[in-house]
Amino acid sequence: MLSRTASLLYWMSRYVERAENTARILDVAYRMSLLTKDSDLQDQEWFAPLNITGTLFPFSGRHSLVCAKEVLHFLALDADNPSSIYNCARQARENARTVRGTITSEMWEVLNATWLEMQNMDEDRMYAKGISSFFEWVKERSHLFRGVTFGTIRRDEAFQFARLGTYMERADNTARILDVKYHVLLPSVTDVGGAVDYYQWSAVLRSVSAFESYRKVYRDTVTPLKIAELLILRDDIPRSLRFCMRDVADILRTVENRISLEATRQAGEIHASLQFGRITDVFDYGLHEYLTRFLLSTDRLGAEINSSFFAPQLKPADEP
């Protein structure tokens, strides 16, 4: 497969997954803000989505004030924010258009229809539809795309690189969502373990659709330690770090080439540390510090994937 094609497929899936996760993050922020009566604190909640998506800096370059309306617009609809849901939908469709010969027509039609609808979306229409319904719609389009992909495409390299993009992006996003509690301040120290704390943690769980799973696995009240264990170390939760990195490692072994051994090794190393890690050690190290280190390691892996499969500097030095 052409390197460019592989790269376009990988990013097509990453954009779809990113749109979905941004919708999840915003939905949680929106729900959390409804829990807070104090309007100052309400605005506080809206720092979290910016911190999670790493867009606080570009946002504050253009807005003096962090408030619900501004953040929602910036992350959902802003054509000038390259990682807005709007732009993810555009990019995914653009990539799909370029590799139309490689994907199935059903995959193309989902992304094309999503973009056509997204193009017509503005603030008025989003509010008219209802904020939560809008996020629901984004998630559903992503589910549909994934389902159509699994249900129609041949199990070839194209499928592998598309999946690789999904899991790389999802691992990144779950780690960021889990880190949200580091960024969200509680009203006061005495609130630790209190009602607000509880709702915030369960909102994290709901944002990755893992609330029911948590109940089934632990049959217990919601505690930070168990939530972190579920989303970091369990291998049966489809949005957990371990689950994602297991698939990343598997895929990299499948598509291996002469210069991708380092990528395979790095993915294996990350997966092994998740497979054999203990949650108490994670908390001893510091959850925020642990997640920061994880994001650094997946960034490095992303760069390695890029230079092994997509990068232009491939030379036929070792051509047989």
Added chain:
Amino acid sequence: MPPKSLYNEMYDASGAVRPHYTAFHEWLSHTPAEKIAQNRQAADLMFHRVGITFAVYGESSGTERLIPFDIVPNVIAGQTWDLLSRGLSQRIRALNAFLHDVYHGQEILKAGVLPREKVLGNSQFRREMVGVDVPGGIYAHVAGIDLVKDADGQYYVLEDNLRTPSGVSYLLENRKMMMRLFPELFSAQRIRPVDHYPDMLLETLRNAAPFGVDHPTIVVLTPGHFNSAYFEHAFLAQQMGVELVEGADLFVQDETVFMRTTQGPQRVDVVYRRIDDDFLDPLAFRTDSMLGVPGLMGAYRAGRVTLANAVGTGVADDKSIYPFVPDIIRFYFNEEPLIPNVHTYMLDNPDDLAYVLEHMHELVIKEAQGSGGYGMLVGPTSTKDERERFRQRVLDAPERYIAQPTLSLSACPTFTTGGLAPRHIDLRPYVLTGKSVNFVPGGLTRVALREGSLVVNSSQGGGVKDTWVVD
């Protein structure tokens, strides 16, 4: 000059249906109008869904449009096509011989058949190709020859396209659409099939591989998805089962072309390129080209890769060379051309120039190096103002223009808002040259949808029809 009577493809002068249209005419008069209307709508919907669109230059970026499709086919009798195909074969063999000659011994120039400066001074003459041997001596592997029929029903060659002729995907899709909508028409008579074109093209490209390469890797090189013909590039690559690449996917090392793949660099032997010469290699041609592959020309000259079509074919399809093609055929084969040229005035000839300036309202004046119907004046439909402006342009640089009598162009019944009405058509057969010369029967029929219009280009409001060769 009295207006020439129109040649109608379906009816003869007395109004009787021509024999090769009988089966279609029979069907047309027995099929309810609602069914036809319904199917015409279905066709539009399907073309939209499949996304058979072309980008329009000059409109806001990303404008995608459908080429209007008309369901009344251009029907050609089998014997007529057989004669025609002999003429096309003769012409394309002569043009290939001409290209080989002008880049080698230049015998034709020594014999004085054409003026040296017309060839050597032509911007399409590529010095880089002098003395370069290409596999099989074939330059124009894929050619599109535009044919028109005058009032007498005789086919004429209007133009040769030997660079990167496009449109063949419409030919294939039109046929697919007709078979889907009106299968009964195809059981009522024998219509020669066309859908093996991609196989023939693949075979032609395989035959063009550098010497000693038995299992060549073939790619289609496209300028990218902003190009108006991108759909066709992707379509042909997919139909042939080869990679569709952009310039950045290829690189050259040690005079060998590689494509970047996820399994490492893979050698490329044949490039079916849909990029003009000028943009192929920034080291050899336009240095600002972002579309090409640095070093490609070096690998090509070294015989390590085949480009189809060859570099420098433009010198044989240039409008200033066109008037000499009958002489070119006579020179190499000692034969008379089987399909005549349209009479052409060359405006660097003072007698021709004087005549043309006197008769601008009757003639079509074209830029010798233009395409797409942009740089032309159609005399009979022009205003006095337009003629005055064109006169000035011609006088400024007469050598840049040619003129031809306005052909009446045959007309084919076509569905319009006011019902069936005759509209002017032309025909572009695609000619493949490998070990032998091959075609699929017929070609792409283009139709000028505006009443009285003679311009069939899709960028100027033209449509397309299926083309049937019937036995």
